[in-house]
Amino acid sequence: MVSEKTIARLSLYRRLLEELAAQDTDSLYSHQLAKMTGKTAAQVRRDIMSTGYSGTPQRGYDVRDLIASIDGFIDAPDGQAAALIGVGNLGRALLAYFTSRRPKLRIVASFDSDEQKVDRVIHGVRCHQMDDLLDVIEEHGVTVGIITVPASDAPKVADQLFKVGIRGILNFAPVPLKAPPHVYLENVDMTASLETVAYYAGKKPRGR
């Protein structure tokens, strides 16, 4: 009903709106949000519309009300818990970044095969051994898994996550994973992103 791109944009709008709210901005127009995000005003309006919130021609959108509407649309009512598998450089970066950022979506546990890391608290999150996956997932009600292990381990880790009933997976390993139909999976391919940028950097000013 709503595309994943729309969700991603709403997530972005919310982040920017929260900054505006912190600076006591009360309301704004679609074209202002469009300018901040690089989208068109029409798209901003359509995205906002899909959350069920309405602005007025006179004031545009109320910042706090709009944030609340996006919250209600994106966040699961009772919140969601995520687990991160693979506490390497990238894993630590994500743990540090998401720590206490969004109460309705928290990374509550991490996992690593390195015994040196197990039972330590890294960036505020306890690291467990993979054998405890099911127990920890059930204890915390984890529904989302974040894969930050090397490519060679990723398919096995994904299978383990499927088995314990995870509902969504964000995969940072540079190998595309496939998920059963009841699991939503997104592959984030940073390698491909860098090569794409390099390609256009080499082609400019020809390319678009």
Added chain:
Amino acid sequence: MVSEKTIARLSLYRRLLEELAAQDTDSLYSHQLAKMTGKTAAQVRRDIMSTGYSGTPQRGYDVRDLIASIDGFIDAPDGQAAALIGVGNLGRALLAYFTSRRPKLRIVASFDSDEQKVDRVIHGVRCHQMDDLLDVIEEHGVTVGIITVPASDAPKVADQLFKVGIRGILNFAPVPLKAPPHVYLENVDMTASLETVAYYAGKKPRGR
């Protein structure tokens, strides 16, 4: 002429093909590559076609020839150099990951505002102070910048990169940046990706 999605897929194909080549696989069909990547066979064929390489109905595609064709299509003839700005957790993850992976696209320098990091070699790459940006960029012929600084610093860093004539930017800071027309810029929004996964994880099995 060729979309950025096509470039990203070609980058992925190449990575998988290199693995196959290492395992002495000589040739493969479009549907095999399609299965590995989760794409359709028609799309694989079209992507390969755009590199100018042709297979044969009998053998499909020669693995090594196809790699060479993708190389010739994506890589700049004389290679390209990248610089990474912000040697935090994420920066180190990227440095470690891209080290000596692709001779035609190397991260040759890093930058950080933390004096403790300056002049140290981190994951094989020397860290410089931002004041030396222009000198280092020119010395190494850097055309691509990777931004891994906090959101608050990102716009300023981007401006500095524009000023020294960088051609492409990969931005990991969770704030959308805008580039002048002669610079290709890609925003990688990991926050939005996680929230998107969480959204569908909460909606499943309704959502697509």
Added chain:
DNA sequence: TAGATTGTTAATCGATTAACAATC
């Protein structure tokens, strides 16, 4: 009110998929 902005539909755009004659 006057006029800029909204919600929303219709038109456009571009990418993906299906299809099939040509091929080895």
Added chain:
DNA sequence: TAGATTGTTAATCGATTAACAATC
């Protein structure tokens, strides 16, 4: 050869953009 696969065009699909009456 026979037949599966290729290159490539046409059809489909979905998302973005343009447009405008309704609105405050």
